[in-house]
Amino acid sequence: MLGATGQTPRASPPPLPPGALRGLCAWLDGLPLSRPKRHLARDFSDGVMLAEIVKHFRPQLVDLHNYVPTCNTDQKLSNWSILNRKVFHKLRLWVSETDIRKVVANTPGAIEPILCAVREKVTDGAAHHWDPAGGPWGHLDSRVQQLLEEKEQALALLQEMVKMKVVRLEHLVKLKDQRIGELTRAGGEPQ
Incomplete structure (x- = not known):
């Protein structure tokens, strides 16, 4: 639409x-x-x-x-x-x-x-x-625009942090699975 x-x-x-x-x-x-x-x-x-x-x-x-x-x-x-x-x-x-x-x-x-x-x-x-000045709302529009850009940057930063945490958790799960496999092959006895 x-x-x-x-x-x-x-x-x-x-x-x-x-x-x-x-x-x-x-x-x-x-x-x-x-x-x-x-x-x-x-x-x-x-x-x-x-x-x-x-x-x-x-x-x-x-x-x-x-x-x-x-x-x-x-x-x-x-x-x-x-x-x-x-x-x-x-x-x-x-x-x-x-x-x-x-x-x-x-x-x-x-x-x-x-x-x-x-x-x-x-x-x-x-x-x-x-009208690029936006009439009486021009300064408000630019302030809202600036706020939106700041929020977008904050959101991008948070999304990147979440991605990094997911990668770290996936790595830890892989290490855990490897350790379980090692213990299973060794007869289940911890060393």
């Missing part, structure tokens, strides 16, 4: 007519992307090329180092989560978790409506509707 922020999301749009799809592909062909466009569903599934598109038109919205080219589903979801939260929000777009999962799964027809919505926002007068 794609919609403008603040509005109730609507059902997924129908597939694009062939003429609109040709126009979208021609627009994409004119952009400086890191990879050639071969198959839309696969090309955009990790979100990296979409981030590059927004960066081309609105450089201040995207830090490309936040997006990792990948085939890993979890990393693709992470890339799309960052796009949805940090970039689409500022473009006044919202993409549902369901639609993100369809794009990540290379579902045919899932990416095209998102690309069309992004194209509309970045090329056709969207700059007149988008």
Whole structure:
């Protein structure tokens, strides 16, 4: 479900007519992307090329180092989560978790409506509707953004700590199993 922020999301749009799809592909062909466009569903599934598109038109919205080219589903979801939260929000777009999962799964027809919505926002007068200062809420938005980034960093640190603890526990279980095996072979008598 794609919609403008603040509005109730609507059902997924129908597939694009062939003429609109040709126009979208021609627009994409004119952009400086890191990879050639071969198959839309696969090309955009990790979100990296979409981030590059927004960066081309609105450089201040995207830090490309936040997006990792990948085939890993979890990393693709992470890339799309960052796009949805940090970039689409500022473009006044919202993409549902369901639609993100369809794009990540290379579902045919899932990416095209998102690309069309992004194209509309970045090329056709969207700059007149988008105020980087955010009006009276500008300072609040940047403080909220900073808080979110701090929380993301804390979360990443905690996730890394959990991974390290899991690795350590797996190592201890392996050592325990080895010791049990040694004791079993030795007749079960501790030495």
